[in-house]
Amino acid sequence: MRDAAQRGQVGTPGALAERDAQVFRAGLHLNRLNSEYEDFLFGRIDLLRGKDGKKGPDGAYTAVEPAEGAVRPDNTADIAETLHIGRIGVLDENYAPLVIDWRAPAAAPFYRSTPVDPGRVVRRRVIRSKGRRVLGVEDDLMRPELKASLNGRELPVIGDGALMAALGQARTHTMRDIVASIQAEQDQVIRAPAASVTYVEGGPGTGKTAVALHRAAYLLYQDRRRYAGGILIVSPTPLLVAYTEGVLPSLGEEGQVAIRALGSLVDGAEATLYDSPSVARVKGSYRMLKVLRKAARGALELNDSPARLRVVAFGRRLELQAGELERIRRTALGGTAPVNLLRPRARRLLLDALWERSGAANRHTDPELAAELRSSFDEDVTSEDEFIAFLDAWWPELTPAAVLDAMADERRLVRWSRRILDQGEARRVARSLRRDGWSVHDIALLDELQAILGTPPRPRKKREIDPLDQLTGLEELMPVREETQRERAERLAQERVEYAHVIVDEAQDLTPMQWRMVGRRGRHATWTIVGDPAQSSWSDPDEAAHARDEALGSRPRRRFELTVNYRNPAEIADLASKVLALAMPGSRAPRAVRSTGVKPRFAVVDGDLGATVRAEAARLLERVDGTVGVVVAMQRRAEARRWLGGLGDRVVALGSLEAKGLEYDATVVVSPAEIADESPAGLRVLYVALTRATQQLTVVSDGRDEPDAAGVPDLLRD
Ligand SMILES: Nc1ncnc2c1ncn2[C@@H]1O[C@H](COP(=O)(O)OP(=O)(O)OP(=O)(O)O)[C@@H](O)[C@H]1O
Secondary structure (H helix, E strand, O other), X not given: OHHHHHOOOOOOHHHHHHHHHHHHHHHHHHHHHHOOOOOOEEEEEEEOOEOOOOEOOOOOEOOOOEOOOOEOOOOEEEOXXXXXXXXXXXXXXXXXXXXXXXXXXXXXXXXXXOOOOOOOEEEEEEEEEEOOXXXXXXXXXXXXXXXXXXXXXXXXXXXXXXXXXXXXXXXXOOOOOOOOOOOHHHHHHHOOOOOOEEEEEXXXXXXXXXXXXXXXXXXXXXXXXXXXXXXXEEEOOHHHHHHHOOHHHHOOOOOOEEEEEHHHOOOOOOEEEOOOHHHHHHHHOOHHHHHHHHHXXXXXXXXXXXXXXXEEEOOEEEEEOHHHHHHHHHHHHOOOOOHHHHHHHHHHHHHHHHHHHHOHHHOOOOHHHHHHHHHHHHHHHHOOHHHHHHHHHHOOOOOHHHHHHHHOOHHHHHHHOOOOOOHHHXXXXXXXXXXXXXXXXHHHHHHHHHHXXXXXXXXXXXXXXXXXXXXXXXXXXXXXXXXXXXXXXXXXXXHHHOOOEEEEOOHHHOOHHHHHHHHHOOOOOXXXXXXXXXXXXXXXXXXXXXXXXXXXXXXXXXXXXXXEEOOOOHHHHHHHHHHHHHHOOOOOOOEXXXXXXXXXXXXXXXXXXXXXXXXXXXHHHHHOOOXXXXXXXXXXXXXXXXXXXXXXXXXXEEEHHHHOOOOEEEXXXXXXXXXXXXXXXXXXXXXXXXXXEEEEEEEEXXXXXXXXXXXXXXXXXX
């Protein structure tokens, strides 16, 4: 490569450019190979001879099914092909595949093959390594009945299977990729075509988040030109963003995908607060759309909007009174155009009214002369300082933040929301807007207001001319170049708001207003939506589904269901299913793949709630190697953090809504009844809380949980 880069002459200028491009590409590839990937090579499949001898672009045979006679009548067979699967593809000096990229078609049998439908795969091997050291090997036999040999020797089998090994590992505060053990039903979602909408439902722990992240990596592999920098993953909380952020870099896709929490989707505004369930219910609902439209128009009258306009034109004093101004404002606001873009229209209407008032309209019958007179009248008025100052005060350029601030006034909001919200609702919303900072639900309102208000075009700034440029004559060229660069910057900024593919995680939680916000970012996008209605914390799932359908438009949908719970052992999944039956009668819980033999523990508060929770958390810290999560009702978050002080950073306290999507080796769920009573969706939120543990669960109850003699709270009894 160095030799190629240093060669000064390679024939034509075209060849030189091509050489540069190739050296650049090779450099990128080398960089990726040199970066330390944990588990760079993680898989191997040993395959039977295929039906035909065709090879794909990655150099592997393409046949999915074995050739006739590949398995002999006495159930013996020879391994005809061995493929190694890794994070990125590597070819040998003859362009034969040394390592196949996990996303390449030839790698699909590694994920798709199952004992029920093995295809050509005999043995699937997962290799765990660190740097150059192999730490362990786990084999799965796809055809356990077969005696297969490789180069005349029997194929050895090691370990209990990769999936079980991966699931049993202790958890840290960041998610790991699952590239070595993706299961067949998950692989179907990851490799589904990008077009239109891919819709995935599955219960807790079925790998929806993991699948969504791997799908982003797969789409980048399929069409890098289209998707690099153009994929948005929307996550419900900053905690889940932080938890999942490392997965794509571990797959070699650093910085290509934007993962944003719902509270950080609007540039320049970051949610730091939560609303009470009753306020969240109002702010998230469609009803807010009407309220915001009214508020955006009403906010024009704030800031001591002037009550009359006085100007001097053609030597005469002209005046418009409050009533007239009000009529003009109403006419200007007619229709649904963005409020900030209506200012020129309002200005014209003001000038019309002043012109009328001046009586000059009847001075000329000749239309040309009349038009000339009118234009000099307009010029006269609009150059007057009074007129300019009046317009700025009477039709100010509004920002979304200013309108939300205006809504913080209770009397005003009651007026703007008449017949839409009841007075109690309006008061509570106004009060919540007086706090210092934005809530998650405010962010969607800010985004909606931006659409309602619009951004007026900015006048172009003149570039200062450098005297040196004038001397060299460069000034002739510079403005042109600068202009196109600026336009390009604006276009890029615009494109960044709209994405080519939008992935929505925990989609069941988006409120109607949040769907509108996310929809604006993917108007021309293809979509992947993953969620579980049984975990929805939104009180009106039908309203949210309607908003989702509106955001997606008429795009056709491809539906998938994930049915296996990889997170919870059966003992925990069984307990959680009791709450599922109450929260969503008739819905099916996913099947847990493993069992630990450790039953959930029930502790009853004896006196001090905090002391009991702390003791239970400390007990679990001794029993698991990884993390412990303590889930409490939202209002107890601060208190719970104090309870756990000094126990170290393996343990965290979480509000029920913050637990979404996260997992811990062990969890303490504090007062199921309190969590269930918190909001109309409380039972579904409790279902989320109970399904976070990978090893052990302790439920702490107090009086309101009505525990029985064994400490089992009422909500968790049969
Ligand atoms: N094929 C797999 N191999 C190894 N681990 C897996 C596999 N699929 C899922 N997991 C693990 O199972 C756990 C649950 O996955 P994930 O968080 O993606 O589930 P989810 O469906 O999003 O859950 P929830 O709805 O509760 O948020 C994670 O630890 C994930 O790494």
